[in-house]
Amino acid sequence: MTTHRPSRDQVLDAFFEFDKRFYAGQITDEETRKNPHGFVVFDGRGYPIRETAKFIATDPTALAEHLMRSGFRVIPDRNWTEAEISLVCMLLHEAGWERTLRAAEEPVRTMSELLRSRSPLQRLFSNHRSPDSVHRKLEDLRTARKEYATKRTKGGDLTRTVARRYESDPNAVVDAAHRTLLDEVPSPVRRVLLAS
Numbered sequence: 001m002t003t004h005r006p007s008r009d010q011v012l013d014a015f016f017e018f019d020k021r022f023y024a025g026q027i028t029d030e031e032t033r034k035n036p037h038g039f040v041v042f043d044g045r046g047y048p049i050r051e052t053a054k055f056i057a058t059d060p061t062a063l064a065e066h067l068m069r070s071g072f073r074v075i076p077d078r079n080w081t082e083a084e085i086s087l088v089c090m091l092l093h094e095a096g097w098e099r100t101l102r103a104a105e106e107p108v109r110t111m112s113e114l115l116r117s118r119s120p121l122q123r124l125f126s127n128h129r130s131p132d133s134v135h136r137k138l139e140d141l142r143t144a145r146k147e148y149a150t151k152r153t154k155g156g157d158l159t160r161t162v163a164r165r166y167e168s169d170p171n172a173v174v175d176a177a178h179r180t181l182l183d184e185v186p187s188p189v190r191r192v193l194l195a196s
Helices: 008-023 029-033 049-056 060-069 082-095 106-117 131-144 157-168 170-184 187-195
Strands: 039-042 045-048 073-075
Touching: 008 045, 008 049, 039 049, 045 049, 049 060, 060 073, 082 106, 082 131, 082 157, 082 170, 106 131, 131 157, 157 170
Parallel strands: none
Antiparallel strands: 039 045, 039 073
């Protein structure tokens, strides 16, 4: 496999080829999940770098570096972002930290819709930021607080950081979530989330 620097047209052709095969069912969730090289974002959609590199016949690591230098947005993985965790934290703030919010509840389903709508990876993964994953992140946040006495979940360092930040300054975390809503969310979805 070569490490040449592909032209923008070659990269766009690779995106086209990926879309063609993905929508024809020739590329599965499982194949895109096994992607240690991250994702490149183009036109609001995520493309696995490993698969893109195959269409160009180049090394995925070199392609990721080239795409970043060329101004493409590269997402290293599917991990939760601080903005996403802050939005989920806002739900706990509104509902109360002692209450478990279930995946079937309206605020959780609405948050899932919001997170999926703003993620370029949602088309690649049917379970990306699903109501179940939002519920899990809610539980990760609840159990990450210092005052939580029983068994903790494995929420990750960033989740623990947001939970600690909330404990020291709840208004800062909630204000950050509100700013995210005001900046990025269509007003009908925003109204449902702010009303919950």
